[in-house]
Every structure is written in structure tokens, then in C-alpha cells.
Amino acid sequence: MLLKPLKAIMKAKLFFFTFIQILNFFLLTQPVVAKETQKDSFVIFFDQQINSSHIALLATRELGFFSDLGLDVNFVLATSPREAFQQIIDDRGLLAVTTQTRLFLFVGDGIAVKRIATLIDTPLSGIVTLTKSNIRIQQDLKGKRLGYQADSLDAKIIQAILSNTEKSFNEIQFVSLDQPITQALLEGYVDAIITTERQKTIGVIEAHKKTAFLLPIEELGIPPFDGVVAIAARNKLNDPKLKRFLQALEHGTLWVLDHPQDAWKLIAQKYNFFNNEAEQRAYPDLLNRLSAQPQAFSSLRYKRFASFLVEHDLITVALPISNYAVELNDESKP
Incomplete structure (x- = not known):
């Protein structure tokens, strides 16, 4: 009488064991889907139409160097240079791309921003x-x-x-x-x-x-100055995203310098403004003007340029250089 129940129990155990084996096989043979890490998003405002002088920044994003450091960077064209500055003051963007000349002018007007990176370290005028x-x-x-x-x-x-x-x-x-x-x-x-x-x-x-x-x-007797810079609001200089931005930008800039033709093809395919004969002719000279160390700047050069602007009544006063620029690094405390 006990034989039938025992057979039923053994049959159930065999079925359960077989089911577990099949389930394990299924789980082990499925591709592992990694959970996507949440990236830190922010906006960079441009105070003029995006152009070839921004190639290091463009290449850094297209190559995924921002993404590799957990950054999701969006580019937005401001309606005017002043609006680009105001957007980062109002915390609608983390950075703006402008010129050293505009930086000095707007800081003199009381806009609390600082240069944190240089894309082009010579004049373009x-x-x-x-x-x-x-x-x-x-x-x-x-x-x-x-x-x-x-x-x-x-x-x-x-x-x-x-x-x-x-x-x-x-x-x-x-x-x-x-x-x-x-x-x-x-x-x-x-x-x-x-x-x-x-x-x-x-x-x-x-x-x-x-x-x-x-x-x-x-x-013409004008002191050297930076052609293109990136600025941040003074109250955002401790934002950890900024140092990751600088690390990625330096990586991207060096890649452009090391692979100029590949960089040309990459940007020309993505941005229509770059894919023409005039830009192609200008490109070699532009490469020579990229700042290989975007975070670095010369306080002496900034001081000379500020003094020049005051001397020629283009700004009213030369403020301490710490009002205009900062060099962020692992040890710096802005």
C-alpha cells in the first residue's frame, strides 16, 4: 500500500530536480544586462554659433569621453552673449563658452563668473x-x-x-x-x-x-589673450562635475592633436558647418591654437590684458585676477 505514495514522492522529487537544472541552465546562458549607471546631466551655453574653434569640446562629446566619466553634456546656443552668462548665473546651465574679452567686460559689470578652462589660448582676431x-x-x-x-x-x-x-x-x-x-x-x-x-x-x-x-x-600692440574660454558661476566652482569636465576635455583635446585627420572626419560628418572648403583650409592653423592643458592659465597674461583694457577705456577698473579666472585641480579649493 505504501509503494504507490513512495513512487509519487520520488516522481515529484525527480520533476523538481529536473526543473531546477533547466532553470539554472536558462539563467546561466542568458546574456548579462548591466544596469545603466545614471549620468550627471548639465548644459553648456554658447555665446555665439558653434564653430570650428570649439572642435576640442565637440570631439570630447562625440568620442564619449564625457560619458566615460559619468557626464551627459548638452550644447545650447544662447540668444545673446549676455544671456549665455545669465543662464549659468540662474543655474540653467553649468558652463558657458565665450571669449576672454567678454569675460572681462561682464565681470566688470558685476556678473559673478570665472574662467575655468581655455579652449583656444591665442587671439583669433x-x-x-x-x-x-x-x-x-x-x-x-x-x-x-x-x-x-x-x-x-x-x-x-x-x-x-x-x-x-x-x-x-x-x-x-x-x-x-x-x-x-x-x-x-x-x-x-x-x-x-x-x-x-x-x-x-x-x-x-x-x-x-x-x-x-x-x-x-x-x-598691433595688443597683449596676447585667450581666444575661447569656458566659464562657470563663482558659487558653482566646488561642483565635482567641473573637474570631471576638465579631465574629459583635456583627453579630447589631446586626441584631436594626436589624430587631426580623424578629428576632422568625425566633426565634419556630424556638423554641417565644418564640412566645407573654407573650414578645411583654416583647420591646420586652428589646430596650432588649441590649448593642450585646458585647465591652465597665465595670471600674468590676464593681468596685462586687464591693464590694457583699462588704459584704453574699454573697462573701468582692473580687478584682482582671482575675480576673472581660476585653475581647478585635484588640490585646488576655489
Whole structure:
């Protein structure tokens, strides 16, 4: 009588054991799905249209170096330079990309931001003319038409330098341009132009089968300054995301310098503005201006530039350099 219950129990145990074996086999042979780590998201505002001078930043994101350090970085174009500054003050973004010139101007207006990184560590401005004009030095501008964009701070700096020689300044005809300044030069509307993108401007001229001549802004008696910088609000300098940002940016910058052609292809495929003959011609010179150590800066250079701006009435006072810039590193306490 006990034989049937025993057989039933043994059969149940065998079934259960077989089920466990099948379940274990199923679990062991399934691919492991890693739980995605939550990334820290933030916005970087640009105070002008994204362009080739931002290539290190663009490449860093496209290569995944931000993501590797747990950062999800979004790029947003501000409606104006002042709005880019205000957005990070209002905590709508962690960083803004601007110029050292605007940094000094807006800090002087009481906007509490500091430069934490440099993308381009040389000026990008200058006076460009066609080679056939025979303008080679500053004095050759006498009696010439010099075109500029009305909202260009660098144009004001160059005007300030030229005004040092009152006679020369008065003999230059400054022309405020609404149309694209390079086109005005090519069409002969002006004899020379003040540009904030000298590599690209020369590239555009060469793409039109003409040759250009450059008077760099730093050869006009203007102290060297950073062409493109990243800024953060002063009350956010202890945000741990900033040091990860700097680490990734340095990695991305060095990759661009080590692999210039691959970097070109990467960005040209992603961003339409980069994929043209003018940008391609300007690219080699732009590479030479990338800051290989984005977090580093020269306090002496900043001091000289601030003094220059005060001397030429472009800002009212030169503040301590700690008001304008900081170098963040593992030991720093901003």
C-alpha cells in the first residue's frame, strides 16, 4: 500500500530536480544586462554659433569621453552673449563658452563668473585684406576703408589701438557692416576687415581663388589673450562635475592633436558647418591654437590684458585676477 505514495514522492522529487537544472541552465546562458549607471546631466551655453574653434569640446562629446566619466553634456546656443552668462548665473546651465574679452567686460559689470578652462589660448582676431591691396603694416591703413561688425568687442580693441596715433586714426574710414564682412571685402566695398575668425576668413577668401594678408591683433600692440574660454558661476566652482569636465576635455583635446585627420572626419560628418572648403583650409592653423592643458592659465597674461583694457577705456577698473579666472585641480579649493 505504501509503494504507490513512495513512487509519487520520488516522481515529484525527480520533476523538481529536473526543473531546477533547466532553470539554472536558462539563467546561466542568458546574456548579462548591466544596469545603466545614471549620468550627471548639465548644459553648456554658447555665446555665439558653434564653430570650428570649439572642435576640442565637440570631439570630447562625440568620442564619449564625457560619458566615460559619468557626464551627459548638452550644447545650447544662447540668444545673446549676455544671456549665455545669465543662464549659468540662474543655474540653467553649468558652463558657458565665450571669449576672454567678454569675460572681462561682464565681470566688470558685476556678473559673478570665472574662467575655468581655455579652449583656444591665442587671439583669433585680426585685420584681413586682399594681398593685392598692398596693405602690410598698420600705417598702410591710412585713407583706407576698414570694415567691422558693430557688436564686435575685438573691433573696439583694434580701434582703440589705432587711435593711439590720432592722425592715422582720423584718416581711416571705419565702416560698420550689416552684411557678411568677408563678402564686403571680396566685393571691394571695403579695403580691409576686422574679423574675429581670421583662419576661417582667410579660408573663405582662398576658396574664392583669391589670396589674403593678415595683420594679427597681437602684432598691433595688443597683449596676447585667450581666444575661447569656458566659464562657470563663482558659487558653482566646488561642483565635482567641473573637474570631471576638465579631465574629459583635456583627453579630447589631446586626441584631436594626436589624430587631426580623424578629428576632422568625425566633426565634419556630424556638423554641417565644418564640412566645407573654407573650414578645411583654416583647420591646420586652428589646430596650432588649441590649448593642450585646458585647465591652465597665465595670471600674468590676464593681468596685462586687464591693464590694457583699462588704459584704453574699454573697462573701468582692473580687478584682482582671482575675480576673472581660476585653475581647478585635484588640490585646488576655489
